[in-house]
Amino acid sequence: xxxxxxxxxxxxxxxxxxxxxxxxxxxxxxxxxxxxxxxxxxxxxxxxxxxxxxxxxxxxxxxxxxxxxxxxxxxxxxxxxxxxxxxxxxxxxxxxxxxxxxxxxxxxxxxxxxxxxxxxxxxxxxxxxxxxxxxxxxxxxxxxxxxxxxxxxxxxxxxxxxxxxxxxxxxxxxxxxxxxxxxxxxxxxxxxxxxxxxxxxxxxxxxxxxxxxxxxxxxxxxxxxxxxxxxxxxxxxxxxxxxxxxxxxxxxxxxxxxxxxxxxxxxxxxxxxxxxxxxxxxxxxxxxxxxxxxxxxxxxxxxxxxxxxxxxxxxxxxxxxxxxxxxxxxxxxxxxxxxxxxxxxxxxxxxxxxxxxxxxxxxxxxxxxxxxxxxxxxxxxxxxxxxxxxxxxxxxxxxxxxxxxxxxxxxxxxxxxxxxxxxxxxxxxxxxxxxxxxxxxxxxxxxxxxxxxxxxxxxxxxxxxxxxxxxxxxxxxxxxxxxxxxxxxxxxxxxxxxxxxxxxxxxxxxxxxxxxxxxxxxxxxxxxxxxxxxxxxxxxxxxxxxxxxxxxxxxxxxxxxxxxxxxxxxxxxxxxxxxxxxxxxxxxxxxxxxxxxxxx
Amino acid sequence: xxxxxxxxxxxxxxxxxxxxxxxxxxxxxxxxxxxxxxxxxxxxxxxxxxxxxxxxxxxxxxxxxxxxxxxxxxxxxxxxxxxxxxxxxxxxxxxxxxxxxxxxxxxxxxxxxxxxxxxxxxxxxxxxxxxxxxxx
Numbered sequence: 001x002x003x004x005x006x007x008x009x010x011x012x013x014x015x016x017x018x019x020x021x022x023x024x025x026x027x028x029x030x031x032x033x034x035x036x037x038x039x040x041x042x043x044x045x046x047x048x049x050x051x052x053x054x055x056x057x058x059x060x061x062x063x064x065x066x067x068x069x070x071x072x073x074x075x076x077x078x079x080x081x082x083x084x085x086x087x088x089x090x091x092x093x094x095x096x097x098x099x100x101x102x103x104x105x106x107x108x109x110x111x112x113x114x115x116x117x118x119x120x121x122x123x124x125x126x127x128x129x130x131x132x133x134x135x136x137x138x139x140x141x142x143x144x145x146x147x148x149x150x151x152x153x154x155x156x157x158x159x160x161x162x163x164x165x166x167x168x169x170x171x172x173x174x175x176x177x178x179x180x181x182x183x184x185x186x187x188x189x190x191x192x193x194x195x196x197x198x199x200x201x202x203x204x205x206x207x208x209x210x211x212x213x214x215x216x217x218x219x220x221x222x223x224x225x226x227x228x229x230x231x232x233x234x235x236x237x238x239x240x241x242x243x244x245x246x247x248x249x250x251x252x253x254x255x256x257x258x259x260x261x262x263x264x265x266x267x268x269x270x271x272x273x274x275x276x277x278x279x280x281x282x283x284x285x286x287x288x289x290x291x292x293x294x295x296x297x298x299x300x301x302x303x304x305x306x307x308x309x310x311x312x313x314x315x316x317x318x319x320x321x322x323x324x325x326x327x328x329x330x331x332x333x334x335x336x337x338x339x340x341x342x343x344x345x346x347x348x349x350x351x352x353x354x355x356x357x358x359x360x361x362x363x364x365x366x367x368x369x370x371x372x373x374x375x376x377x378x379x380x381x382x383x384x385x386x387x388x389x390x391x392x393x394x395x396x397x398x399x400x401x402x403x404x405x406x407x408x409x410x411x412x413x414x415x416x417x418x419x420x421x422x423x424x425x426x427x428x429x430x431x432x433x434x435x436x437x438x439x440x441x442x443x444x445x446x447x448x449x450x451x452x453x454x455x456x457x458x459x460x461x462x463x464x465x466x467x468x469x470x471x472x473x474x475x476x477x478x479x480x481x482x483x484x485x486x487x488x489x490x491x492x493x494x495x496x497x498x499x500x501x502x503x504x505x506x507x508x509x510x511x512x513x514x515x516x517x518x519x520x521x522x523x524x525x526x527x528x529x530x531x532x533x534x535x536x537x538x539x540x541x542x543x544x545x546x547x548x549x550x551x552x553x554x555x556x557x558x559x560x561x562x563x564x565x566x567x568x569x570x571x572x573x574x575x576x577x578x579x580x581x582x583x584x585x586x587x588x589x590x591x592x593x594x595x596x597x598x599x600x
Numbered sequence: 601x602x603x604x605x606x607x608x609x610x611x612x613x614x615x616x617x618x619x620x621x622x623x624x625x626x627x628x629x630x631x632x633x634x635x636x637x638x639x640x641x642x643x644x645x646x647x648x649x650x651x652x653x654x655x656x657x658x659x660x661x662x663x664x665x666x667x668x669x670x671x672x673x674x675x676x677x678x679x680x681x682x683x684x685x686x687x688x689x690x691x692x693x694x695x696x697x698x699x700x701x702x703x704x705x706x707x708x709x710x711x712x713x714x715x716x717x718x719x720x721x722x723x724x725x726x727x728x729x730x731x732x733x734x735x736x
Binding site: 365368369372373374376377379380381383384385387388409412413416420423424473 | 613615616619622661662690691692693694695696697712713714715716717719
């Protein structure tokens with residue numbers, strides 16, 4: 001993993017950095033200690049020089065003190081002076097000895113010191129001599145010696161020698177101080193450098209540690225997150241796999257030497273597999289082991305998928321399993337693996353339902369056949385026999401009997417029509433017709449013609465009726481019933497029927513107006529219901545199916561039907577029909593010729 | 601129609617046979633009327649050499665043993681019978697029946713009117729048409 005690698009690299013560089021840093025600190029420490037030691041040494045030498053110079057000054061001072069005290073004694077004869085003289089004289093010897101020791105390494109200085117010693121000794125001897133004379137000879141004797149002035153010259157030599165010594169020591173002091181200052185700078189440099197380095201190292205190490213810790217934490221977090229995600233998605237897929245209601249399996253196709261699929265082995269099966277197939281412990285087994293009579297087409301289909309990688313969806317029956325399946329299968333893994341994933345669903349129940357539905361539909365159609373054939377035969381028999389009686393026994397029947405027989409024929413005819421219309425309304429026995437482009441100009445003219453209306457009826461059809469899309473038979477029924485109704489219910493000697501159309505947005509709106517008796521508004525709903533008529537049954541031919549059929553046809557097409565009317569001036573029936581879009585018009589334009597007669 | 605050749609009426613209902621006979625008589629249709637009870641009987645009659653080809657077959661659809669549709673199928677599959685015009689004469693107005701009949705090359709489809717008077721008119725038209733029409 002990328003993160004782990006960079007982390008590893010970080011560790012290596014950090015270790016190296018630490019080692020180098022530690023070495024630098026140790027080096028700086030050593031340098032500091034050395035500098036400190038050197039500075040100490042240099043300081044000691046400076047102190048040494050200072051001590052020497054101090055002693056030189058002391059010797060000089062003591063000589064003057066001795067001289068001054070001796071003079072005081074000689075002049076005053078006071079013993080205090082003598083005491084001070086002796087004290088100064090006694091100090092000088094040890095001081096000179098210390099100086100000799102201290103400058104032992106410097107021969108030049110030693111020589112100068114020797115000179116000072118001898119001069120000092122000589123001077124002190126003279127001074128002592130003066131004191132002795134004073135004691136024996138009194139002031140005058142001593143003063144003689146002082147007056148000689150020789151003492152002054154000796155003192156001048158001593159001063160000069162001491163000045164030389166001090167000059168040399170001063171030079172040494174400056175030299176040693178310079179060394180000390182240099183050592184000091186070393187010390188400062190090594191200490192500051194070392195601690196600075198240490199601080200920098202600590203900071204760098206801390207920053208690095210912090211960074212790497214942060215990186216590690218982030219990496220860990222990322223790892224944890226991705227692990228979690230992985231686990232989550234694994235759980236999710238596992239759950240999906242475990243709880244999927246569809247059967248799922250991965251199969252290994254087995255081919256014979258001619259690459260013909262001969263069998264397949266179940267590599268992986270979902271828990272739902274057993275419920276979906278009824279096959280127990282299928283994992284690891286082959287289909288032929290589990291169901292030897294399994295149809296060949298299953299093997300062929302899966303084999304083709306494994307070879308071509310072309311997924312397939314199909315429904316098929318598995319005879320030995322006694323089930324129908326809806327299957328989606330696709331190649332799984334690499335092509336050379338020849339594995340197929342199969343997602344399937346037991347649709348036996350659905351198939352059964354479909355079959356029973358088909359059976360029910362068949363029975364319904366059989367019922368329709370029975371109604372239209374067998375129920376109508378006796379009707380026709382009654383009617384025919386009544387007619388024969390009318391003609392065969394014309395001379396034997398009185399007027400009322402003939403009238404009754406005629407009525408009988410009329411009622412039977414009505415029942416015959418009711419049966420036909422009821423069948424039409426119920427859609428039993430009808431054949432679903434393809435939607436076609438229908439030129440209504442043509443169709444309406446045909447309908448009017450086929451109705452064979454009497455000369456009392458004047459039908460006016462608006463020009464340029466639109467072209468619509470629909471089943472020609474339904475459209476015919478629509479106009480047939482509306483025009484037929486207008487004529488059927490007419491109560492005027494001259495019957496006017498007016499067919500018009502209008503553009504109503506996405507619909508065409510058609511109207512069939514008549515000059516009939518009109519309808520009271522409270523009946524507007526009733527008239528569209530099946531078997532509902534407003535006229536008494538014996539007074540009209542109406543069966544009460546026509547408008548119900550009109551309503552059903554328009555509503556199935558997506559349109560609607562309504563009536564505007566009031567008793568007196570007549571009624572106008574409106575209906576709407578959806579406009580066909582251009583694509584539909586083109587697609588269905590082959591059926592422009594209108595249907596005719598009883599032909600389908 | 602067609603020079604006195606027989607008309608084969610495939611009809612199980614006795615009254616309907618009687619109605620056709622009566623209509624023929626009224627209309628002075630001279631063709632003899634052969635009658636078969638159902639499809640199988642009709643096929644047997646047709647395949648009987650002595651009978652010769654009929655001028656027309658009038659076929660009811662609702663029949664016992666072998667119904668009208670099955671009979672039409674059998675006739676249209678038979679090389680020697682397929683050109684005999686078969687006119688369906690039934691009570692059914694069901695679209696399915698009309699469609700299947702014409703799919704099986706029926707020469708016509710007539711719905712038996714309930715009223716006898718109209719029935720006679722139907723037969724008159726039928727006779728006129730098949731008198732006029734050329735047949736092979």
